[in-house]
Amino acid sequence: MSFSCFIKLLVAAIVVSVVGSYAIQLVGLDSIHPSSLFASGLTLGTIFGGLLVALYPNKEGASSQESGTRNIYVGNLPFNIGKEEISNLFAPFGKVVDIRLVKDRRSRRFKGYAFVEMETAQALAAINHLNDTDYAGRTLRVNEAKKRDEE
Known part of the structure; x- marks a missing residue:
């Protein structure tokens, strides 16, 4: 995995975990422990980040044959x-x-x-x-x- 793919996955994981934290507070499910919420967010973020990397590949990482x-x-x-x-x-x-x-x-x-x-x-x-x-x-x-x- 390239460094840029890793960064995309990490950013997506953190964004999903932070958004999830605020969403839980808005819904009123404050009984969920923050560390559980963060771990769940990291898991979901990794899944969404993987989809992001698959759908939008890094143009710099393209092989020379693809770039002409x-x-x-x-x-x-x-x-x-x-x-x-x-x-x-x-x-x-x-x-x-x-x-x-x-x-x-x-x-x-x-x-x-x-x-x-x-x-x-x-x-x-x-x-x-x-x-x-x-x-x-x-x-x-x-x-x-x-x-x-x-x-």
Whole structure:
């Protein structure tokens, strides 16, 4: 579950429990213990929050395939390349949405490959034109990135 889904569930649970508390006082059922009322409200709020999350999914959490973008693997890059150079490399094919340079966890040095996100049609054109081309004396490997569970 994403953090935003958790927040939606938590807010819905608290709102339902607070509204329930006031509703019980208006109806005149003050004999219900406040902690029982709050627990019931949290349960109902979690149910309503789950429905809220299911009916109104977070647009940020949508997969790149749903949003019309593709993730491109770019390998065999020079070790001194930066995001700006990669952006310039892909710019002729369209707008670059995101660039993620992969670095070694220990040394924090660039590993020689990156992921570039572009609109689907533009990404396919970039893959077709840039794969197996020479860049700074290195033959680039450019293809659609595999999802982590496919590796």
